Amino acid sequence: MTGARVLAVAALALLAAPPVLPTYYTLLLLPFMAYAVVLLGLNLLFAYAGLLSFGHALFIGLGAYTGAFLTTHTPVRALEVILLAAAVAGAAVAALVGALCVRYVKIYFGMLTLAFGMVFYTFLLKFYRLTGGDEGMRVLRPTLLGMDIGAMPKTDYLAGPYYYYSLAVLALATVVMWRVVRSPFGLCLRTVRDNPAKAEALGIGVTRNRWIAFVISGVYAAVGGALLGPPIGNVDPTLAYWTQSGNIVFMTLLGGFSHFFGPVVGAFAFIFLQDTVMSVVPYWRLIFGAILAAIVIFAPGGLMGLAARVRPIEASRS
Amino acid sequence: MTGRAAVSEASGEALLEARDLVKDYGDFRALDGVSLSIDEGEFVSIIGPNGAGKSTLVNLLTGVLQPTAGAVRFKGRDIHGIGPVALARRGMARSFQLVHVFPDLTVQETLEAAVVSRLGRGARLFAALAADREVKDGALEIAELFRLGDKRQALSRQLPQGDKKLLDVASAFALRPEIILLDEPTSGVSTADKAAIMEILVGASRRIGLRAIIQVEHDMDIVFGYSDRIVALHQGKVLADATPSRLRADQDVVDTVIGRRRGNP
Amino acid sequence: MGGVFHAAVLFLVSAGLQVVFGVQKIFNLACGSFYALGAYAGVSAVAWFIGAGGPPALFVLPLSVAGLLCGLVGLAVERGLLRFVYERDETFQLLLTFAVVLMMEDAIRLTWGTAPRSTAGLYLVYGQARILGAAVPVYNLIVIAASLAIALGIGWLLQRTAFGRIIRASADNREMAEALGVDMRRVYARVFTLGTALGTLGGALVIPATAAMSEMGIELIVEAFAVVVIGGLGSMRGAFVGALVVGVLRAAAIAVYPELEMLLIYLIVIAVLLVRPRGLFGSAPA
Numbered sequence: 023m024t025g026a027r028v029l030a031v032a033a034l035a036l037l038a039a040p041p042v043l044p045t046y047y048t049l050l051l052l053p054f055m056a057y058a059v060v061l062l063g064l065n066l067l068f069a070y071a072g073l074l075s076f077g078h079a080l081f082i083g084l085g086a087y088t089g090a091f092l093t094t095h096t097p098v099r100a101l102e103v104i105l106l107a108a109a110v111a112g113a114a115v116a117a118l119v120g121a122l123c124v125r126y127v128k129i130y131f132g133m134l135t136l137a138f139g140m141v142f143y144t145f146l147l148k149f150y151r152l153t154g155g156d157e158g159m160r161v162l163r164p165t166l167l168g169m170d171i172g173a174m175p176k177t178d179y180l181a182g183p184y185y186y187y188s189l190a191v192l193a194l195a196t197v198v199m200w201r202v203v204r205s206p207f208g209l210c211l212r213t214v215r216d217n218p219a220k221a222e223a224l225g226i227g228v229t230r231n232r233w234i235a236f237v238i239s240g241v242y243a244a245v246g247g248a249l250l251g252p253p254i255g256n257v258d259p260t261l262a263y264w265t266q267s268g269n270i271v272f273m274t275l276l277g278g279f280s281h282f283f284g285p286v287v288g289a290f291a292f293i294f295l296q297d298t299v300m301s302v303v304p305y306w307r308l309i310f311g312a313i314l315a316a317i318v319i320f321a322p323g324g325l326m327g328l329a330a331r332v333r334p335i336e337a338s339r340s
Numbered sequence: 341m342t343g344r345a346a347v348s349e350a351s352g353e354a355l356l357e358a359r360d361l362v363k364d365y366g367d368f369r370a371l372d373g374v375s376l377s378i379d380e381g382e383f384v385s386i387i388g389p390n391g392a393g394k395s396t397l398v399n400l401l402t403g404v405l406q407p408t409a410g411a412v413r414f415k416g417r418d419i420h421g422i423g424p425v426a427l428a429r430r431g432m433a434r435s436f437q438l439v440h441v442f443p444d445l446t447v448q449e450t451l452e453a454a455v456v457s458r459l460g461r462g463a464r465l466f467a468a469l470a471a472d473r474e475v476k477d478g479a480l481e482i483a484e485l486f487r488l489g490d491k492r493q494a495l496s497r498q499l500p501q502g503d504k505k506l507l508d509v510a511s512a513f514a515l516r517p518e519i520i521l522l523d524e525p526t527s528g529v530s531t532a533d534k535a536a537i538m539e540i541l542v543g544a545s546r547r548i549g550l551r552a553i554i555q556v557e558h559d560m561d562i563v564f565g566y567s568d569r570i571v572a573l574h575q576g577k578v579l580a581d582a583t584p585s586r587l588r589a590d591q592d593v594v595d596t597v598i599g600r601r602r603g604n605p
Numbered sequence: 606m607g608g609v610f611h612a613a614v615l616f617l618v619s620a621g622l623q624v625v626f627g628v629q630k631i632f633n634l635a636c637g638s639f640y641a642l643g644a645y646a647g648v649s650a651v652a653w654f655i656g657a658g659g660p661p662a663l664f665v666l667p668l669s670v671a672g673l674l675c676g677l678v679g680l681a682v683e684r685g686l687l688r689f690v691y692e693r694d695e696t697f698q699l700l701l702t703f704a705v706v707l708m709m710e711d712a713i714r715l716t717w718g719t720a721p722r723s724t725a726g727l728y729l730v731y732g733q734a735r736i737l738g739a740a741v742p743v744y745n746l747i748v749i750a751a752s753l754a755i756a757l758g759i760g761w762l763l764q765r766t767a768f769g770r771i772i773r774a775s776a777d778n779r780e781m782a783e784a785l786g787v788d789m790r791r792v793y794a795r796v797f798t799l800g801t802a803l804g805t806l807g808g809a810l811v812i813p814a815t816a817a818m819s820e821m822g823i824e825l826i827v828e829a830f831a832v833v834v835i836g837g838l839g840s841m842r843g844a845f846v847g848a849l850v851v852g853v854l855r856a857a858a859i860a861v862y863p864e865l866e867m868l869l870i871y872l873i874v875i876a877v878l879l880v881r882p883r884g885l886f887g888s889a890p891a
Contacts, residue, residue: 216442225428225457311707
């Protein structure tokens with residue numbers, strides 16, 4: 023099966039899920055879609071720019087809390103506004119944080135992003151008058167495209183309109199990222215990843231391109247974070263904790279960062295594997311840790327790397 | 341370059357000019373008052389033993405380093421320390437002594453990146469690169485000039501050493517610079533390939549309208565065979581700055597540069 | 606004073622982190638997990654000791670022994686997992702340590718459950734002393750003294766012993782050390798075990814003053830991270846000074862304005878990374 027056909031099948035499967043699958047699994051697809059959006063952005067930074075951020079949970083938390091704040095403290099209920107606000111907040115914070123971080127590489131970049139992530143986490147945790155502290159903030163049901171569906175039972179709402187809305191956001195996010203990655207900017211970004219000195223010699227600005235990638239990834243993470251809120255109905259500081267940043271990197275690696283759809287596959291695998299494992303035994307971390315170790319040692323290309331017989335050219339790390 | 345009439349700048353100013361360059365690294369003086377000028381149409385070679393200051397000079401001329409004293413002017417404007425990106429935009433390109441390629445990019449992609457940069461399209465986030473005819477054609481043209489045409493889909497890291505060198509130089513040429521600085525373009529390459537690379541270089545520079553070439557070279561056959569002028573560096577100073585024939589006649593210089601002093605064969 | 610106690614324990618863990626980074630250039634995210642392991646093992650060892658009729662005054666012994674023995678887990682991790690990725694990109698190495706974090710978190714939960722464990726007031730058997738008008742448990746002073754002794758011991762190890770010389774040479778220039786005949790595999794195994802043992806010992810020693818809790822590992826790593834950034838990656842002196850700075854500042858922040866706590870530390874970390882990335886004593890360039 024060619025890549026395009028697999029994609030078509032997957033898309034159809036996602037479209038058909040709500041009426042076909044048991045509601046439990048349909049609801050499980052919601053965080054998958056949210057994380058998939060986050061990961062599309064993270065992978066731009068990781069696979070295409072060559073920068074590993076260990077603080078991206080900051081943006082997830084930022085987006086999630088934006089949604090919570092808007093629905094509980096303002097009359098805003100439209101999901102469109104929430105997502106837009108999350109995107110703007112993500113862009114603003116990423117612009118600032120990114121400007122500071124992208125001048126550094128490798129471990130220093132990782133450490134800086136980790137520190138910023140933990141600053142935000144501490145802020146969320148400690149300033150409880152504003153953020154609700156460790157109990158977090160509630161997220162009230164957003165309206166979708168102006169439709170007031172407040173009367174619908176929660177499960178019907180989530181497994182129905184909200185599901186398709188999320189799917190549409192994911193589809194849009196995917197298309198946009200696909201364009202970005204295949205644009206002249208995407209090519210320049212990869213030159214910066216592969217050989218910054220040579221890129222500069224060709225007149226390609228290293229810091230500038232990294233910064234743009236950072237901002238885009240921040241926007242994506244914030245939008246994904248905003249989508250996470252409504253199904254749970256509550257957001258709390260753990261969304262911004264450093265282990266959350268580690269988990270999303272794990273998802274990326276699980277799926278295979280070298281392939282455009284790798285991280286999305288990783289999110290899917292992670293969510294469903296976690297659910298399966300947790301239903302048997304609560305020690306999912308033990309098993310996941312072992313899986314991560316196995317991937318790092320034996321299959322650094324992730325699931326996509328195992329599946330694809332031809333090594334993808336577009337993005338990789340030596 | 342050879343065989344092309346030298347046309348001097350209207351104002352009499354050189355294309356690239358270094359005046360009394362001094363570069364100190366702490367207590368160590370790497371360059372001590374180096375001056376040289378490159379005019380339109382010249383092919384200039386910089387030679388000298390290791391430690392003579394060639395790399396420092398190259399980095400100063402390409403705006404990577406700030407001089408401790410002195411000035412570097414390109415097309416009449418000061419360029420010291422402006423950095424490689426700004427310099428590339430102003431029309432100077434360079435290749436590297438240790439081969440620099442983009443390991444995970446193909447030859448085609450490498451050249452396209454250079455063309456994208458030249459056309460100023462690096463900020464286009466949503467345009468499809470594959471649909472950009474101008475970029476594709478520009479890359480193809482350079483690839484064929486450098487005889488990499490049929491290797492365009494090859495991954496850079498998998499290329500043989502000689503082709504990597506060619507790609508490094510080719511991508512610099514893809515910027516269509518006015519002046520190019522080649523840092524040991526034939527080092528690490530077999531003798532048979534060296535001549536081939538030089539022929540390609542000269543041919544390509546004619547095609548893209550290069551106004552001057554500077555190279556740092558150790559291979560004296562290449563140096564004497566292709567240069568209009570040779571600048572010999574020794575211990576941070578200019579030992580000689582003359583045409584090949586004049587230089588050959590100066591035994592002192594020949595000795596110092598090729599190291600025949602102190603009884604070395 | 607509590608800040609200095611905390612700093613003493615933090616130093617041990619950070620020293621472990623530094624020695625591993627200095628030689629192997631790996632930032633061991635699992636050092637916090639080893640710290641937690643040492644803590645839980647320490648509690649169990651003391652409980653067994655007391656239950657077997659051991660005199661309370663000697664509880665430090667099983668505590669320390671348990672802490673040190675847990676260092677062998679490091680050897681298992683190094684031989685079993687880490688050594689496969691030495692040639693890889695540092696991202697993969699980092700992620701492997703993250704995998705260890707995940708596994709150890711649940712392994713500890715499996716073994717000891719999720720309820721906090723402690724040795725209760727056992728440490729008070731040493732009584733308290735009055736210092737600067739405050740009552741300080743003598744146990745804390747013992748730990749501080751022990752930590753200082755270990756710091757000096759590490760310094761002596763690095764400067765005066767053959768192993769220490771090998772460590773410094775390998776940290777400086779691995780290829781050259783190998784060319785001179787140093788068996789890197791054994792060095793790496795020993796260094797990682799040493800680093801782990803320092804962490805587990807730190808965890809064990811902290812136990813009497815606090816309880817062993819399931820989150821302690823992942824919480825400590827960010828403090829240790831702050832210490833090595835401020836002190837400088839790979840530097841022992843940095844671990845010492847950094848631990849003091851973080852420990853004391855944190856105690857001061859809690860006393861003055863509890864909301865601040867770690868926030869102040871993180872802001873300092875960011876400032877250090879932006880202004881002087883190599884920290885106070887580090888040598889690695891940004």
